[in-house]
Amino acid sequence: MIGQARHRVVVIGAGFGGKYAARALRNAPADVTVINGTNHHVFEPLIYQVATGVLSPGEVATPVRELFRGQPNTEVLLGWVTDVDTDGRTVTATAPGGLPYQVPYDTLIVAAGTAQSYFGNDRFAAHTISLKSIDDAVELRSRILTAFEMAELATDPAEQARWMTFAIVGAGPTGVELAGQIAEIAHRTLPGEYRRIDPATARIVLIDAAPRILPTFSPGSSAAAARRLRELGVEIHVNTLVTDVSAAGVQVTAAGAGTFIEAMTRVWSAGVAAAPLAARIAAATGAPTDRSGRILVEPDLTVPGHPEIFVVGDLMSLDGLPGVAQVSIQGGGHAGRTIRRRLAGKPTGRPFHYFDKGNIATVSRFSAVADLRGVRLSGLAGWLLWLGVHWAYLPRGRNRASSLIRWAVTFLGRSRPERAVTARQAGIPTRTVLEPAEATPART
Amino acid sequence: MIGQARHRVVVIGAGFGGKYAARALRNAPADVTVINGTNHHVFEPLIYQVATGVLSPGEVATPVRELFRGQPNTEVLLGWVTDVDTDGRTVTATAPGGLPYQVPYDTLIVAAGTAQSYFGNDRFAAHTISLKSIDDAVELRSRILTAFEMAELATDPAEQARWMTFAIVGAGPTGVELAGQIAEIAHRTLPGEYRRIDPATARIVLIDAAPRILPTFSPGSSAAAARRLRELGVEIHVNTLVTDVSAAGVQVTAAGAGTFIEAMTRVWSAGVAAAPLAARIAAATGAPTDRSGRILVEPDLTVPGHPEIFVVGDLMSLDGLPGVAQVSIQGGGHAGRTIRRRLAGKPTGRPFHYFDKGNIATVSRFSAVADLRGVRLSGLAGWLLWLGVHWAYLPRGRNRASSLIRWAVTFLGRSRPERAVTARQAGIPTRTVLEPAEATPART
Known part of the structure; x- marks a missing residue:
């Protein structure tokens, strides 16, 4: 720690909540320690563009250290917080390699975010991929692009169709944005590159239990989005329950009738739940939680009876506020x-x-x-607003210019700048090591 | 295949040799099949910049399909070639997931490239990382950046020093370029971001058995490069043999005296050897190989007695030509x-x-x-030439603009655009799945 005599604030998590909380402490007479499970802050609203080859990971991931380089009272530690001792006021974290370490606090800000929720059907996790991290995004990108490669290699038309079917469970913003981008990959990026399949015949199925897509949006916006998705060829199945997921596809039920949708690529964007840390803190402090496992906080965002513990972002339950970026940003700043x-x-x-x-x-x-x-905007007006807002919010000045070029390449042209699927991702064996008597000099 | 009646050319590998060979067949009255182990062609001369956070994978990796989109007589198949039946004129490949498939040929171009060579000490492979693929580059980037994170968390000064020591075995172009970039990360990018360590105290050790670095360059260039590296703080150990590598460091011998260099990051860029496929083809055709396992070809690049099989690039042995990109490019074109x-x-x-x-x-x-x-150039003149040549050779028009921005950010500023180390790379556990009774809607 830097100067043990000063007030010590520990911030768990460097997502939107943690970032804005620590930023607000820039000039505070306190030593701030930010603990995060990776070395980067993720700009989550654009992570779907990493999954679809538009942006590179570095364009949506800012190094946490860089965020606080000019904030001398703040240190950053890489680690996964496993426990909080609310009596001893100590956070326990695990570093890469399994090394545990402890950090004492006077005030704690818990901004540990969410885990994916499978609504009690955790076996669905084995057969779907979600979209919460850079790992997820890079893996999903690999699966989407490899699916078309496998379809090209397949000789059985039914097998080709399975590879070219993409099932997305959950029609919130992530599901809708992903469905739209996969449709554009199929219709704009890949045509002309295959000789045996027509990528434009790919089937993209968007499934939600709610009566309309984007249920948190206005009915007008929801209808406009659905119209546009249908123009792109996306099949929308609302009022549809997912009852099973396997390695072959998704079993759904709508209006009492069941259907099995064969799909080799299955995305789960249906729900999030509080990170496991919330349950530990609730148990230790006696704080009540809501049905998603989020901690019910006081109006000032502290844990009842524990004014030294703030909970912000997706772990916080207050007045039914949604789990969106702006609630995290504003809550972190408030704390x-x-x-x-x-x-x-x-x-x-x-x-x-x-x-x-x-x-x-x-x-x-x-x-x-x-x-x-x-005010409701849709079509081009909405898109220009999206462009302006996201460009303005992109955290790193220097990555804005490259993102703008990526967007021009993708939206004005038909290419995707990031399409590399590595051998490891595709499950291709890497090179066998040889034992020659003598080897040539390294390649220039 | 497309039209079985036409002459069928199969190209194994889409590196420089395979790319330029298939390109030269654009207007030939033949059906061309390019088989590659990944979906991309790698621009190898810049792969060290992916390993050091300057460029994204997509900026050095062009989709193979995109290369041949406008070449209707050419199809691309994803697969790992395991064997060639030179009597039956059939190539056997394995697709992701283990599915084997066969492709018949009338003419074969083998451009399968190299594997890393450990000069008979294959156990070195377990304790070093090489730099041949995007997988390698992304993994090395993760190790370099995580080493500084681990040093910040270490409490023992000796452990901090081990984490902050980077040993690079092999002082060819890859080793030299990597040493220079790690030095710049330590001296320009990271200072100010750490509170417990001074990144500028990192130790970068470049080791080679040859009497000078860049042994394939002129002595003057070699000396100029060594001077500049020493200015950057790189330790150069020439005339130095690596006798052992372990998880703790590198054992070296120079002038009869042994030293153990403690280093948690160990890079192997010391040598390459022919891909395993070369040995199979040599055995099947009776073709002679050199001591690196490369096939000794006829002056027209065909296998002796097999005018229907061309070998180009790093698998080809002819007149002592070096394993450099230009030999592959020109050889592929010739075939x-x-x-x-x-x-x-x-x-x-x-x-x-x-x-x-x-x-x-x-x-x-x-x-x-x-x-x-x-003509010998060094310093800024050499660098401007490098900039011009590499920008001109970068394969994708659209990625040139973003690469130029990345270079401006890195070389004019002090940042590195691509620094995200994912949880999976850092060995941090990903989120535990919860089973709540009800979850919140997906995050916006």
Whole structure:
């Protein structure tokens, strides 16, 4: 730690909540330690573009250290937080390689985010891929692109069809954006590159139990997005329950009738749940949790009876606020400012007020839907808004220029800049090592 | 296949040799099948920049299908070639998932490239990482960046020093370029981001058995590169043999004296050997091989007694030509043109003439060494030449612009655009799945 005598704030997680909490403590008379499970902050709203070959991982992942390079009171530790001792005020984390370490705190900000939820059907996890991390995005990109390769190699038409079917469970923003991008890969990027299959015949199936896609958006935006997706050839199955998932496809039930959708690529974007750490903190503090496992916080975002513990972002349950980036960003800032005020001896306890800026989701190039405080935009107007908002929010100045080029390449042209599937990802054996008597000099 | 009646050419490998061979067959009256173990062609001379966070994988990896999109007589198959039946004229490959398939040929071009060579000490492979593929580059990037993270977490100074020592075995272009880039990461990118360690104290050790680094370059270029590396703080150990490698470091011997260099990151760039396929083809055809396992070809690049089999690139042994990109590019083109002339009924058998354009290696930003047909350039002049040549040769028009931005960010600024180490790479457990009674809607 830096200077043990000062007030110590530990921030668990460097997602939106943790980032904005630690930022708000920039000039506070406190030593701040940010612990994160990877070396980067992920700009989650664009992660689907990594999964579909538009952006590179570095364009949506900012090194956590770089975020706090100019903030001398803040240190960053790589580690996976496994436990919090709320009596001893100590966080236990595990470093890569299994090395455990402990960090004491005076104030704790828990911003550990979410895990994927399978609604109690955890065996679905083995047969689907979700989209929460860079690992997920790179893996999904590999599966989408390899599916077309496997279809080209397949000799049985039924097998080709299975490889060319993409089932997406969950029609929230992630599911909708992914369906739109896979449709554009099939219809715009890949045609002309295959000799045995027609990539444009790919089947993209978007499934949700709700009566409409984008259920958190206005009915008008939802309908506009559905229209555009259907134009792109996406099959939309709403009011449809997923009852089973296997290595061959997805079993669904709609209006009492069951159907099996054969699909070699199956994406799960149906729900999130609180990270496991929430349960530990709830058990230790006696804090109540909601049905998603999130901690019910006081209006100032602290744990009941524990004013030294703040919970922000997706782990926090307050007034039914949704698990969206803006709630995390604003909640993190609120927690940081409250601590700063406390340390300055100013009155605290101010309740958190969320300012809802609205919702936006891209359906395809030149088409997005947006609900902004009563104003509804769709089509090109929505897409231009998406472009402006995301470009402005992209965290790294230097990656903005390259992202803009990637978008021009993808949306004005037909290419995708990031299509490399490695041998390891494709399950291809890497080179056998030889034992020659003498080897040639390394290749230039 | 497309139209079985036409002459069938199979190209094994889509590296430089395979790419230029298939390109030369664009307008030939033949059906061409390119079989490659991944979906991309790698621009190998820049792969070290992926390993050091400058470029993204997509910027050095072009989809093989995209290369041949506008070449209707050419199809691309994903697969790992395991055998060639030279009597039955059939190639056997394995697709991802283990599915074997066979492709018949009338003419075969073998451009399968190299495997890493450990000079008979294959156990070194377990304790080093090489730099031949995108998998290698992304893994090495993860190890370099994670080493600094581990040093920050270490409490024992000796352990910190081990994490901050990078041993590179082999001082050819790859080793030199890597040493220079790791030095720049330590001295320019990371300072200011750590609170417990000083990244600039990292120790970078470059080891080679030869009496000078860049042994294939002129002595003047070699000396200029060594001077610049020493300015960057790189330790150069020439005339030094590696006698053992373990999980803790590298055992070396110089002038009869042994030393153990403790290093948690160990890179092997010391040598390459022919891919295993060369031995199979040699056994089947009776073709002689050199001590590196490469096939001794006729002057027209065919296998002795098998005018229907061409061997190009790193698998080919002819007149002591080095295993460099230009030999592969020109050899591939020669094979393709020879086949085209044969099919047109024109005289063939022309010997392959290699035009040596020279050697170039970057040492650091603004500093490179180049030997060009008698002209020697170093420092900024060499670097500007490097910039021009590599920008011109970068295979994808659309990725040139983004690469230029990446270079500006890295060389004019101090950042590295691609620094994301994923949880899987760092060995951090991914999120535990929960089983809540009900989950929240997906995050926006």
